[in-house]
Amino acid sequence: MDRHTSVARTPVSSVVVQRRSKSHRLSYRSNVGTMSHLGYTPGFSKRRLTTSRLAPKHSRITEVNPEQLALLVREWQLSYVTPLYRFRHGQLKSYSRQLAAFMVSEQQQGVAAEVGLESALKVSFTLVAGMAQTEEEANTVFIQIHSKPPFSAPDDPQKLLWSGWLTSVGGNPDYLRSLPEDFVCLPLFCSGGTEGLTALVKAWFQQTFDCCFGPLEINSVNLQWLAALWTDCHARSSIKQLKLVWSLPAEPPLEVTYTVHPQDAWELWRSIRQPGERGGEEEEDGSVGLEEVACFIKGLKSHFYRHFRVELSAGRLTQVSTALGSAKHGGRLKISNSSYMITTLTLLTECALLKMPI
Amino acid sequence: MDDLKRRLLQRIIRTMPTQMLKTTLSKWARLNIEQQESLDFTQPKFLLTDQLLALCGESGLGVKHITELEMIYIIDNPNQRLWHAYQLLEAGDDAHSVEVTNFKEQFKVHLTELIRHVSIKIKKHTDEAVWIRIAWGDRSSRPNHLKPTYVVHHLQTPYVFVTNLTSKTMPLLSQALVMATRYSSMKDANLSGRNLSAVRDLLMKQFQQVFPSKHLQPLGKKNQINSNPQIEREQDEQSETRLQIACEAFGGGTLPELQKAIYTLETKLKDNTNKIMTEREQPFRCVVTFKSTNILESLRHSAMTGIASTPVTPMLSSISQKGRNHFLITDKGPGPQRKL
Secondary structure (H helix, E strand, O other): OHHHHHHHHOOHHHOOOOOOOOOOOOOOHHHOEHHHHHOOOOOOOOOEOOOEEEOOOOOOOOOOOHHHHHOOOOEEEEEEEOOEEOOOHHHHHHHHHHHHHHHHHHHHOOOOOOOOOOOEEEEEEEEEOOOOOOOOOOOEEEEEEEEEOOOOOOOOOOEEEEEEEEEOOOOOHHHHHHOOOOEEOOOEEEEEOOHHHHHHHHHHHHHHHOOOEEEOOOOHHHHHHHHHHHHHOOOOOOOOOEEEEEEEOOOOOEEEEEEEOHHHHHHHHHHHHOOOOOOOOOHHHOEEEHHHHHHHHHHHHHHHHHHHOEOHHHOEEEEEEEOOEEEEOOOEEEEOOHHHHHHHHHHHHHHHHHHOOO | OHHHHHHHHHHHHHHOOHHHHHHHHHHHOOOOHHHHHHOOOOOOHHHHHHHHHHHHHHOOOOHHHHHHHHHHHHHHOHHHOOEEEEEEEEEOOOHHHOOHHHHHHHHHHHHHHHOOOEEEEEEEOOOOEEEEEEEEOOOOOOOOOOOOEEEEEEOOOOEEEEEOOOOOOHHHHHHHHHHHHOEEEEEEEEEEEOOHHHHHHHHOOOOOOOOOOOOOOOOOOOOOOOOOHHHHHHHHHHHHHHHHHHHHHHOOOOOOOOOEEEEEEEEOOOOOOOHHHHHOOOOEEEEEEEEOOOHHHHHHHHHHHOOEOOOOOHHHHHHHHHHOOEEEEEOOEEOOOOEO
16 A cells, blocks of 8 residues: 555645635645556556456445445446535535526526426435445435426426436545545546536536536546456356457448457456466455456457457457446446446546546 | 228338438329329428328228338338348259249249238339348238338349348248249358348459459559658558458458448467466357448458458458358358258
8 A cells, every 4th residue: 555655745734725726635646657557558656556456346235225226227427526625415405406496597598408497307416325435435426307397296207307426436545535624525427318417417516516527538448447357257246248349440440349258258367367376266355456457358359369360459449348337438337237336436436536637 | 900001101101201202102103193292291290191191091092002102112222221141052943044923923822821921012123133022920910011021032143132030930931932933942141231232242242353463453542752762662562562462352442331240259269378268178259240331441441551460361351252241160160051
């Protein structure tokens, strides 16, 4: 854990919390060699980013609560969001009202034309328990926007217009501790609904909590991580298939879909994981190394090259999917199985923290 | 019956652009000029359907006539479906003498012998192709006109193109076709695509093929301005060689539009750095799909730019050279071909 210690170099006490100045806050990125992470080559800094992760364990969540189930249903568009200023988990009811009012007023100004707000809106903020991994970590917040058609009876089903959530799973505790008191860090924002509505929700957050949003792409290295981590789960929960999609820069563009039989993918993974140091069959709590992930993908690529003599490395890995979930380069995520969602979200939380511009 | 008429008409109208609907209706010629002119094409499609349905009632047109309308539309716009190619094997002595009337009659007789509830419509198109529309029923139910199978066969050729066929009805169609065309069997040609003429051209090798030659012909355009003549010449030669090789593998000029090539690999994973997998008995099972708006052109471009190494592997060049885009690869050579 040596790589995180320098976070404390700037004394927290010296940080003057001011609403408009964020430059005082510690940067997550400033402490880690981002290049090594994004560029996939060992950087000059000794403090390289995650080259090793815990192997996915069956989630600590013994019973999946209904709020968590809501996170599974659909495909989400990912964004990062900077820490929220004066966000209070105790005021979710009031936020629900404020956001609803905000949306109506924006609509009246004509800004949000054509987002389907003709009818009355019902906004609800709820807590999703059991996601935070440490004491410091803030609880996940789930937001839903329903519409009430004008002439409906009180018990008519409401139409879900938009949903989204802000989360932090397994964020670096040192970084979280270093944040000034009034900031709440929920760096991963997942949205599902029309772009217009997403933009409105973001605008309200920006205004209310002085934060900013940005798109979160899942780069090739992280897609490879997901491919390996999901494959690792196969023995306990079938992944059905391992599907990888590459896009190659030919004219017209060429897309290669590589679908591997789950058992064979897992055996390839095991064959790479085998060599020593992990103490026999008891790898349950073992860690997965970046070089193992690279080796796994290399194995798949070389099998492909042997047959087709086409360089997948010339293109870009754009999508990974298994029965546990799917992730796309453009920042779209679907979680299909709650058991291993903590592993997936830990990785994405880290991506979001790295992406923050401060 | 009226309900079926409505649903059938609804489906046709929904898929057709309005302009197309106008021309298709006049080709259909079941409505007189006055009726055709009375149609208001600016109204929403569901209202147009009602109006058209009323006109059909007026003129006493039934399901049979409406399927005719569908057929005209499909013949003019075949590229909205996925077409599978099949090949007829072992022509009988009289296979060459089969002509349209005879084929029609024979096909109908044989298919109705095999299955009682079936509705068949055959139309000869201008380009010598025979188009067949089949609505299948089963022992107890009437033919389902909402899920028809279309078959295109060019008389005197061993090729058949089929869309929307189930494994259940496959043997029936195969048998009726084989008997009507005087061949002895029919096999899957392992080729499919959305563009019917491209599938046909590929199978009949109707695209520009490039043959190996020792003297390279300048296929591409040469650069006019040479900044460094020697380097330029060397690069030109290299890229010309690659272009030649790429065209030999995939064909020259504009290539038939195929959207996919699918390889099912059941081969051993051999990797010098991975002893465990190399020693493993079982094959490594995976499916690789290449997708593009025109995979042959994408692959040719890849070979030209070096994304695909040259010489091009037969795995890829087989698409144009064998006219196939479904492959099963095992260590014992190409897998057994499915016979029907």
